[in-house]
Amino acid sequence: SVKKEVSYSNRGMSLEDDINQSNQFYLLTNKAIIHKKPTPVQIVNVEYPKRSAAVIREAYFKLASTTDYNGVYKGRYIDFEAKETKNKTSFPLKNFHEHQITHMQQILDHGGISFIILRFSSTDESYLLDSSYLVHYWKEQSMGRKSIPKGEIEEKGYSITNGYQPRLNYLETVDRVYFYPSL
Amino acid sequence: SVKKEVSYSNRGMSLEDDINQSNQFYLLTNKAIIHKKPTPVQIVNVEYPKRSAAVIREAYFKLASTTDYNGVYKGRYIDFEAKETKNKTSFPLKNFHEHQITHMQQILDHGGISFIILRFSSTDESYLLDSSYLVHYWKEQSMGRKSIPKGEIEEKGYSITNGYQPRLNYLETVDRVYFYPSL
Ligand SMILES: [Mg+2]
Ligand SMILES: [Mg+2]
Numbered sequence: 001s002v003k004k005e006v007s008y009s010n011r012g013m014s015l016e017d018d019i020n021q022s023n024q025f026y027l028l029t030n031k032a033i034i035h036k037k038p039t040p041v042q043i044v045n046v047e048y049p050k051r052s053a054a055v056i057r058e059a060y061f062k063l064a065s066t067t068d069y070n071g072v073y074k075g076r077y078i079d080f081e082a083k084e085t086k087n088k089t090s091f092p093l094k095n096f097h098e099h100q101i102t103h104m105q106q107i108l109d110h111g112g113i114s115f116i117i118l119r120f121s122s123t124d125e126s127y128l129l130d131s132s133y134l135v136h137y138w139k140e141q142s143m144g145r146k147s148i149p150k151g152e153i154e155e156k157g158y159s160i161t162n163g164y165q166p167r168l169n170y171l172e173t174v175d176r177v178y179f180y181p182s183l
Numbered sequence: 184s185v186k187k188e189v190s191y192s193n194r195g196m197s198l199e200d201d202i203n204q205s206n207q208f209y210l211l212t213n214k215a216i217i218h219k220k221p222t223p224v225q226i227v228n229v230e231y232p233k234r235s236a237a238v239i240r241e242a243y244f245k246l247a248s249t250t251d252y253n254g255v256y257k258g259r260y261i262d263f264e265a266k267e268t269k270n271k272t273s274f275p276l277k278n279f280h281e282h283q284i285t286h287m288q289q290i291l292d293h294g295g296i297s298f299i300i301l302r303f304s305s306t307d308e309s310y311l312l313d314s315s316y317l318v319h320y321w322k323e324q325s326m327g328r329k330s331i332p333k334g335e336i337e338e339k340g341y342s343i344t345n346g347y348q349p350r351l352n353y354l355e356t357v358d359r360v361y362f363y364p365s366l
Contacts, residue, residue: 033289035249040221041239056224059239066218070253075294077260106216111258 015084015119022166034071040064066103077112084119090147091118101138104131113178127157128173198267198302205349215354217254223247249286260295267302273330274301284321287314296361310340311356
C-alpha cells in the first residue's frame with residue numbers, strides 16, 4: 001500500500017492562532033510555560049451596572065512596550081514576537097516598532113532568549129530569527145534598507161515545521177538553535 | 184549637627200504603583216527587565232471613526248490566567264504576583280485565584296523564580312514569600328484555614344525594604360533569597 005504524505009498546511013489560520021494553539025499544547029504537555037500578553041488598552045470609562053459585570057465603555061489601543069510572548073522553557077527566560085507578511089522576497093521592518101527593538105536588546109543583554117517568528121504567508125513558510133539580527137537590520141534602516149531580504153532570513157534564521165499538534169513546533173527550533181546547536 | 188533618619192513611608196501609594204515605579208527604576212538602571220502585564224480584557228465592540236483613533240465601546244474584564252509581573256533578572260526567569268491587605272494578623276487567600284496558583288506551580292516546575300509580594304497596608308510592611316508556600320497554604324484550605332497567619336509570613340518570607348529609588352527594593356530581597364542565600 002502506498003502511504004500518502006500528510007502535509008499540514010496552516011493556510012487560512014493566522015500566525016497568532018497557530019502560536020496560541022502551540023502554546024496551549026506545550027502547556028498541557030508540560031513542555032513550556034509560555035503565554036501571550038493581553039492587548040494593552042487604555043481604559044477611560046467603565047460602567048458598573050447593578051447585578052451584572054462591569055462594562056468598559058471607552059478605551060483605546062496602546063502601543064505595546066514589549067513583545068507579545070514570554071515565559072520559561074527548560075529553566076530559561078524566553079521572549080518573542082511573531083509577525084507575518086504577504087511579501088514574497090523580503091520582510092518589511094515596519095512590522096516592528098522602536099520599543100520592541102529596545103526590549104529585545106534588553107532581553108539579550110540580560111541573558112534571556114529573544115527571537116522573532118516570521119511568516120511568509122503566501123508560501124506558508126515560518127522562520128525563527130534571533131533578535132540580534134533584527135536589531136542589526138533595524139539600525140541599518142538609516143542606510144536605506146527598510147526590510148530584511150528573504151535570502152538573509154533563510155541564511156541566518158531556522159525554518160519552523162508545521163504540524164497538527166502543535167501546529168507550529170517552534171520549540172523544536174528553539175532546541176536546535178539555543179540548547180543543542182551542535183546536533 | 185544631628186542627622187535625621189530619613190524614613191521612606193509608602194503610606195498612600197498602592198503596592199502596584201510602588202512596584203511599577205521600582206520596575207521603571209530597574210529598567211532605567213539596567214538591573215532587570217520586568218514588566219507588568221496589561222489587564223486582560225475581552226473586546227466585544229470597536230468603533231473606527233474617520234480621522235481618529237479606534238475606540239473600544241464594549242469590553243469586559245477577564246480573569247488573568249497568569250500572574251501580573253514577569254521578566255528576566257541575572258539570566259533567570261522571574262515571575263510574581265503582588266497583593267495587599269488591610270488585615271493585621273493574616274493574609275486572606277481569597278486575594279488569589281486557582282489559575283494563578285496553577286501558574287506559579289508550573290513556573291516552579293520549569294525552573295523559574297516564582298514568588299508573591301504581600302503587603303500589610305496598615306503597618307506598611309511588605310514581604311517576599313516563595314510561591315511554594317502559597318501553593319501549600321492554598322491546598323490546605325480544604326482543611327479549613329482561609330488565610331496565611333502573619334507569623335508564618337514573617338518566618339518563611341523575607342521583609343522588603345522601602346526606599347525612595349526604587350520605592351520597593353524587592354530585587355535586593357530576591358538576591359538574598361535566590362542568588363546569595365548564604366550571605
Ligand atoms: Mg504584537
Ligand atoms: Mg493581579
